[in-house]
Amino acid sequence: MNATDTNLYEVLELIDAATSQDIDRAYRIARATYQPASTATYSLFSDDENAEILQRIEEAYAVLSDPRMRREYDARLRRDRASRHTAPPSAAPKMVALPVRENEPPAPSVPDYSLDEPDEPDDGVYDGPALRRVRIRHGIELDEISARTKINESHLSAIEQNRYDHLPAGVYLRGFLREFAKCLKLDPKAVTESYMALFIAHDRRPGRA
Amino acid sequence: MNVRRRATRTVTPEAARLPARVWAIGGGKGGIGKSFIAANVAATAARSGRQVLLIDADLGGANLHTCFGMPAGRGPNLSDFIEDRIQDLDKAAEETPIPGLRLIRGALGHAGTADTSHEQRTQLVQASRGLGADLVIFDLAAGMDRATLDFFLETDESMLVATPEPTSIENAYSFLRASFYRKLAHGLRDSPVRDLVREAMDQRNERGIRTPTDLIAEIERLEPAAAENLRKLISSFRPRLVVNQVRNREEVKLGFSIRSVCRKYFGLDVEYLGYVSYDDLVWRSIKERRPLVVAYPQSDSAIYIRQIVKKMLQP
Numbered sequence: 326m327n328a329t330d331t332n333l334y335e336v337l338e339l340i341d342a343a344t345s346q347d348i349d350r351a352y353r354i355a356r357a358t359y360q361p362a363s364t365a366t367y368s369l370f371s372d373d374e375n376a377e378i379l380q381r382i383e384e385a386y387a388v389l390s391d392p393r394m395r396r397e398y399d400a401r402l403r404r405d406r407a408s409r410h411t412a413p414p415s416a417a418p419k420m421v422a423l424p425v426r427e428n429e430p431p432a433p434s435v436p437d438y439s440l441d442e443p444d445e446p447d448d449g450v451y452d453g454p455a456l457r458r459v460r461i462r463h464g465i466e467l468d469e470i471s472a473r474t475k476i477n478e479s480h481l482s483a484i485e486q487n488r489y490d491h492l493p494a495g496v497y498l499r500g501f502l503r504e505f506a507k508c509l510k511l512d513p514k515a516v517t518e519s520y521m522a523l524f525i526a527h528d529r530r531p532g533r534a
Numbered sequence: 535m536n537v538r539r540r541a542t543r544t545v546t547p548e549a550a551r552l553p554a555r556v557w558a559i560g561g562g563k564g565g566i567g568k569s570f571i572a573a574n575v576a577a578t579a580a581r582s583g584r585q586v587l588l589i590d591a592d593l594g595g596a597n598l599h600t601c602f603g604m605p606a607g608r609g610p611n612l613s614d615f616i617e618d619r620i621q622d623l624d625k626a627a628e629e630t631p632i633p634g635l636r637l638i639r640g641a642l643g644h645a646g647t648a649d650t651s652h653e654q655r656t657q658l659v660q661a662s663r664g665l666g667a668d669l670v671i672f673d674l675a676a677g678m679d680r681a682t683l684d685f686f687l688e689t690d691e692s693m694l695v696a697t698p699e700p701t702s703i704e705n706a707y708s709f710l711r712a713s714f715y716r717k718l719a720h721g722l723r724d725s726p727v728r729d730l731v732r733e734a735m736d737q738r739n740e741r742g743i744r745t746p747t748d749l750i751a752e753i754e755r756l757e758p759a760a761a762e763n764l765r766k767l768i769s770s771f772r773p774r775l776v777v778n779q780v781r782n783r784e785e786v787k788l789g790f791s792i793r794s795v796c797r798k799y800f801g802l803d804v805e806y807l808g809y810v811s812y813d814d815l816v817w818r819s820i821k822e823r824r825p826l827v828v829a830y831p832q833s834d835s836a837i838y839i840r841q842i843v844k845k846m847l848q849p
Contacts, residue, residue, distance in 0.1 A: 338794060357784075358791035365791035368704035369745075369799050378798065481561065481626055 333385035333398060341399070345390065352386045355379075451511070451519040453487040459486070459509045474504040481505065482518070489527040498524065554587070554663045556670045557846065561695035562709030563702045564595075564676035567778040568695050568756070569840070570820060571810070572673035573601035575693075577825040578843040580635035587627060587636045587667035591685055592675035596640025602630045603823035604637070613641040616650055623661045632828065634669070649667045652720075654816045655684040678712040679831050687717050691846065692773045693807065698785040698791065703792065707799075710773065714746055714800055726751050727760045746800045750815040768801055776842060777809040785809075808842040 334341055337351040358365050359379045360371045370378070388394045460470070467485075471478040480501055485492040492498050499517055506516035569592070576588040590598040593613055601604070610619070610626040615638075620626060627636040650658075662670045672689060674682045681759045685691045686709075696706040715735045722728050729755060736742040743749045750768070754761045777789045789806040796804040810816075815833040819826040827836045 328833055338797060342557055354787060354790045355794060357787065358794050363791070364698070364703060365795050367700065369795060426633055454832075458837060 327379075330403070331381070332402070333388055336381050336385040337389065339389075341402075343389075348386070348389050352382065352390070355382045374381055375410075387464040398485055449515075449519070450523075451516045453520075455507065455510065456511075456520075457485040457515070459511060465508065470505060470508045473508055474501075476501050476504060487523070492524065495521070550657070550836070553843065554660055554665070554670050555691065555752040556662060556672065556689040557673040557691045558591075558674055558686045558689040559693045559695060560674035560709065561683060561702075562676065562678055562705035563696075564813055566635045566695055566697045566702050567810070568676070569598055569601060569673055570816065570826075571693075571695050571776060572671055573598060574836075574839045575843050575846070576635055576669075576671050576826045577632050577673075577770070578827050578840055580632050582666040582847075583842070584634065585666060586635045586645060586707055587638065587648060587670045588661060589633060589670065589672045590629075590640035591638040591672045591682070594675060598637060598673055599639050601822055602632065602635075602637065604628070604630060606645070607639055607652060611639040611641045615661075616654065620766050621825075623658075624665050627665060629847040632825070638662075650681055652680070652749060655681055656688055659685070659688045678709050678714070682715045682849045683709075683713050686713050686773070687720075687771070693776055693846070694804070695776050695778055697709070697779045698777060698781070698788050703788075706775075706792070707795075710796065710800060710802070710804075711746070713773070714771065714802065716767075717771050718749075718767060722760070722764065725757075725760050727757050727764070746802075747798075750801060759766070772803050772805065774805045774846070776807050779812040781812045807845055808838055810838045810842075 334343065334504050337343075337348065337355055339347055339351050343351070349472065356379070356388045357363065359370075360384065361375055362411045363375070366375055407505050460467070467481050470476070470481055479491075480493065482488075484498075484501065493501070499521060502520050503513040506513040557569055557575075559575070561568050569590075572588065576586050580586040588598060589612065591597045591612065592598075593616075596611075607628065612626060614620045615623050615626055623638070626638045628639070630637050631791055659672075664674075674685055674686050694706055694710065717732065718731045719728070719735075722731055725727045730741075731749065733739045733741065734746075734752075736751040737744065741752060743752055750761070750764060753764055775789055777785065777790060777792075780788075786809055789809055793804050794804045797800045811834050813833060813835040815830045816826055816835050816840060819829040822829055826833060827839055830836055
């Protein structure tokens with residue numbers, strides 16, 4: 326298999342316009358996918374085949390993650406494509422068996438990574454359960470958020486469960502919500518305002534000191 | 535259970551002009567939640583105002599009716615249509631407790647759709663389009679007999695369900711492989727490369743064709759003229775993947791991995807549609823014999839199912 330025959334974007338299943346963030350994410354997923362004995366591959370690919378694919382992934386990432394090398398590669402790709410359009414069909418590069426070929430991808434599309442990203446709640450209200458759903462959808466555990474934000478896990482848990490009586494005073498809570506929202510890639514302002522409105526309404530309920 | 539009458543059909547003028555879309559939900563392995571997904575996807579689509587017809591194509595172990603709390607039925611079912619005891623498929627369609635959702639039952643312990651011909655299966659899919667539904671959903675049997683593969687291939691959209699266990703993923707690949715070769719065998723039956731495809735289906739073939747991408751390369755080499763047709767066939771096969779019973783972040787990402795492997799191994803574009811989390815409420819809804827999206831609409835899994843349906847319904 327000759328690496329120069331295969332489009333590096335195809336190796337990582339990216340479109341040419343991929344951002345550096347897209348490239349990093351595709352690389353992380355590809356690396357996890359083609360590890361030896363990976364759950365996703367073990368019944369189809371041998372460890373040797375995995376290693377070969379993994380090597381191509383590393384090569385592709387090395388070029389695409391480096392802005393200068395990527396620019397040079399993109400320019401070469403454009404030149405190749407231009408010359409292929411003018412060349413007779415018989416001169417088209419021969420395909421390689423594995424992985425996906427450059428000249429005729431089976432059906433160009435990119436994975437929908439939004440599955441890996443949060444959604445806004447339908448009603449725009451970020452209460453505890455809404456934040457929890459976003460977190461679960463994002464696949465992040467509370468202890469990870471706690472480690473990242475230095476917010477005590479019990480506070481985060483109280484936020485998610487709308488246990489307002491267990492939450493700290495307003496100014497601290499605001500800070501916590503902002504950090505929590507950032508971890509979930511949500512708009513910190515929207516989350517803070519939405520949650521604080523609920524918190525304040527609870528605080529003003531009749532019968533509360 | 536009180537079976538509410540189906541709401542008066544409020545088919546929009548646009549919807550009235552459109553023929554029914556037909557989806558198939560399969561996955562190779564038993565016990566991975568295909569029927570759970572099918573029942574909930576159907577209920578979600580019905581609750582969004584569509585007329586939905588759900589067909590239990592698992593004739594050996596039909597139990598979709600139980601997902602809706604419907605008792606074992608004595609009325610006409612899918613077997614009666616297949617075996618010509620009824621001429622009109624509509625007679626086998628029954629109201630479910632969900633307004634807008636009708637069900638055609640399989641028959642428990644019945645011999646199955648395996649005895650049917652390819653033509654009969656195509657006819658069944660065609661007949662299902664003409665029953666006034668906006669959406670028809672086939673819930674397929676486990677295993678990969680020809681009937682199941684045909685339903686998976688003959689419908690407009692196919693959804694492959696897998697769970698994060700190695701056994702389920704292995705079966706999902708086997709199912710895809712079997713569907714893939716069946717599609718090629720049918721689509722290329724008048725082509726000079728027909729025998730090559732047949733040969734490749736045997737993993738121990740002498741040409742050393744191990745993966746579908748090997749086969750494509752071999753066809754490109756031997757019969758470049760047939761390769762174009764082959765590429766078209768392959769790109770028209772776009773199953774979509776749902777990972778069920780996901781417990782953590784790694785398992786969410788498994789869907790992307792499966793997608794990538796399908797592309798590198800089969801050359802297939804498999805869209806990762808979404809996942810459904812492992813959830814006690816799912817278990818509870820099954821015990822209560824109510825679809826999760828009806829019993830616990832705010833649960834995490836119900837939210838994921840709605841997102842999946844939303845994507846499926848996008849034009």
